[in-house]
Amino acid sequence: MGQTIAEKILGKHAGRTVKPGEIAIVAPDLIFCHDDSRPHPFSLLHSLGVERIAHPDRVVVVLDHAPSPTASVAGVHQMIRDFSRARGIQLYDIGTGIAHLVLPEKGHVRPGDLVIGPDSHTCTQGAIGAFACGVGSADVAAALLSGQTWLRVPESIRIELSGTLPPGVYAKDLALFLIGHFGADGATYKSVELTGTAVAELDMDGRFTVCNMGIEMGAKAFIIPPDETTLGWFADRQMRDVVPLQADPDARYSETRHYDIGELAPQVALPHRVDDVVAVEAVEGTPIRQAVIGTCTNSRPADFRAAAKVLRGRKVHRDVRFYIIPGSRGVLANIAADGTLEALLAAGAIMGTPGCSGCIGGAHFAVPSDGEKMITTANRNFRGRTGNRNASIYLGSPATVAASTLNGYISDPRNYLE
């Protein structure tokens, strides 16, 4: 009987054919860690008195959550560095970028891989056709020690998208639209496969955005089957030995949904739920005082280019603080080279260190004051997420955020397309 992508990947890693509901004991191809887990998996191994880990060559560390804001966090960073160096573990230090960007950028993920990490947005790597899911620190520590973890094989949901995204409407709008329809737990415990002509038209930056938000509908994994675009992206990085894994034509899905996104409007998630999604027209005119383009959802070159298209030659409203945080050093170099960064800075953007700053309140950046409304390209708008429970967070695409900075209120980016 035909298999879904999730069943194939987990079966390959369990060494046997698997069915949904079964527990698979699997050896991940990649276990990554960042610096934000408390307790950190390395600390847990220290406390167990463990020196050896099973496969140091399958482990990657990225220090991304905050550029060393306090002495105690600096201590955690040093512990991570010492542990990594002693075992020959690849480590990317502060300023390299957000793990979810650095891992694919540096060639650590391939289609068909099994990736785990102590972060819910690990699902981002589904854009490459990997089964990538978040787990906790203890799970990561156990996987580092034993080389294995257990995963219950999920059922799969298939989403088929037709139509072409209209001008001014982007991958983030698509992600919000889907989450609005599925709800915060609409895909809990499921692996989602996103297919269709509309998906084929998304570039890799856009695919990473959509897969990144998979967890916000509860998905265990969120996968875009690899295609010519995926293979081309790898070829650009001189990686040609990638094997695209596809679902079988007779694979069984718990549900299949079709959407035509040819008429999609820019989408906005209202405070304080990611699945409370409306078309931008519904909130146009809502005053905002702070805006952020960044985070693992939207901090790639295509995101900043979309924002620059709106902001080039214009100025951010005097009452708005507009932060931009390139997701990696590679992204920063890219947008510095083609005039994108220059256009955004000329408009009045405030730039942050490549990394997670600007996302959560603990990353010491862009905390709003009481009563303020902000709009961001981040993936969550739970009350208090950016450091102040008395502020409100709207989510949107980079273009929507950029348009909103011009006016000091939520604005439709389609008015700024020329």
Next chain:
Amino acid sequence: MKIAGKIHVLGDDINTDYIISSKYKSTILDLDELAQHVLEDYDPDFAGRLNPGDIVAAGNNFGCGSARETAPLVLKRAGVAAVIARSFARIFFRNAHNVGLPIIEFDTRALENGDQLELDLVAGCLVNHTQGKEATFSAPPAEMLAILKAGGLLEYYRHYHHFPWT
């Protein structure tokens, strides 16, 4: 494994940022200090009302959001003896077991704030002493129960020198 306590009823989609605000998670390393802020952004008075041994009863999708273990750790350190909910987000489900916080899937709609409950995790029985009712739930599988009894996944490893699946 039996747990008895008074319940605090919460709603649906209690996310990890509500359980412990992001602004503390990265920089406060002390669990006792973090525990003082449990559920603060959802209900600033909750920590003050919670007594050790109390049980949290919630709706759907409890623990959605982050993969950080901080959420179940803070609940446990604040004294929550167990969480029962109509459904759990999957990463929270794993993490709760891994840190030794008992969780049970159960239709909580008939429960009321302040009910005195008694839970038997081996038998899968729930007694509501306040309402005078009994009900059953799916008891955790043997391996999960063993992890909970040990106090968490790594505590299990410390005790048995292997993981439940090896």
